[in-house]
Amino acid sequence: MTMEPQTGQRKARAIKPTTTATSIELFTGGGGLAIAMHQAGFKHLAVNEFAKRACETLRSNEAIDVARPGTRMSGVPTAAAAAKAKKWPLLEGDVREISFSGWSGKVDVVAGGVPCQPFSLGGAHKGHLDERNLWPDFERVVRETRPRVLLGENVKGLTRPSFAPYWQYVLRSLRAPFESRRTSESWEDHDKRLVKALRRAGDPSERYDVEAHVVNAADYGVPQVRWRVFVVGIRQDEALEWSFPEATHSRQALRQAQVDGSYWDEHHLPHDPTKAIPSSDPDGDLIRWQTLRDAIHDLPEPIEGVESSVWLHHRGHPGARIYAGHTPNELDKPAKTVKAGVHGVPGGESVLRKDDGTIRYLTVRETARIMTFPDTWKLEGPRGEQMRQLGNAVPVRLGRAVADSVVSALRAKSGGGVATHG
Secondary structure: OOOOOOOOOOOOOOOOOOOOEEEEEEOOOOOHHHHHHHHOOEEEEEEEEOOHHHHHHHHHOOOEEEEOOOOOOOOOOOHHHHHHOOOEEEEEOOHHHOOOHHHOOOOOEEEEEOOOOOOOOOOOOOHHHOOOOOHHHHHHHHHHHOOOEEEEEEEHHHHOHHHHHHHHHHHHHHHOOOOOOOOOOOHHHHHHHHHHHHHOOOOOOOOEEEEEEEEEHHHHOOOEOOEEEEEEEEEOOOOOOOOOOOOOEEHHHHHHHHHHOHHHHHOOOOOOHHHOOOOOOOOOOOEEOOOHHHHHOOOOOOEEOEEOOOOOOOEEOOOOOOEOOEOOEEOOOOEOOOOOOEOEOOOOOOEEEOOOOOEEEOOHHHHHHHOOOOOOOOOOOOHHHHHHHHHOOOOHHHHHHHHHHHHHHHHHHEEOEOOOOO
């Protein structure tokens, strides 16, 4: 059973390219951005992931042709074989040890939600010194494959003033990925070379016009306040007409629906304007923000320790608590940011306050709804690992908005289809 559009939400029009565009997905994790790209019409030439449980999840969903690299390149699918595969070719292994040069000139988009822990507010804040900082490998894969478009995602924390010099370096390295970093060269020295190189005209087939956009997932129909930064680069010789997708949903529209009573009518509840979400946003002709209640209203109340016989991953979990600094999610607001819980889950992100005032943990299925994953998507591992995969993911609906904008630009360039590489 797939997830139907929630109450108050306009159904998105599907984009059906006449020719399939191709993509390579890095840092695939539990699959959020990969699902979005697939739904938008992209054919994955490879989906790369290292974490054991996430790879099990990808294999469990019957979307995967497995390719297990042994030592570096052994077992890696060829571009020709990947193009013929009916399922997603899973490239299981450390991205730092894999060459993607076999796909040079054969891929339309390289995409990936780059691991966020080095720059997350909830992490250790080591930034570029963190061994999980894989932006250099994202840039390397772009250099090795020469995609028409690059699409990266990360936490808003990457744009903090403390990381600003390195963040600008990341953007410059993606604008000129063929001005690669030399062995033993510091990133600061490499950045100085990039600044000089970008002042000069370069080969447009080796330069990218790169934009970064900070967005709130709630503004795109995700029932969650989740701030993220997207990086989109267009290879200069492509000259695509592209712009970042406009927001479709608004806080103000939700407030208005709660004040005029239409929101409460949708959920067959008594009118209560006192619960209206505060907003100082300007009026606009947008759909209202989706709330936690919108996301989970059709799911039955979970039973502690008992897995639902109908809904995948819908099992009650004991021990929910609230205290100072650990407040629960409220049903009539978008959910808090779903977190991976590497250092625990402070802040009550996994706790729900019910209509009767009692609290409980959100189930994995409810959390997957908040992340807009399909109801049929199976997550492997124990509960903590399933929640980690969701917390690290790109919300499918947000990823789909960006993926749709890219595939539309590719289609427009080729007169309705997508001119894929041979």
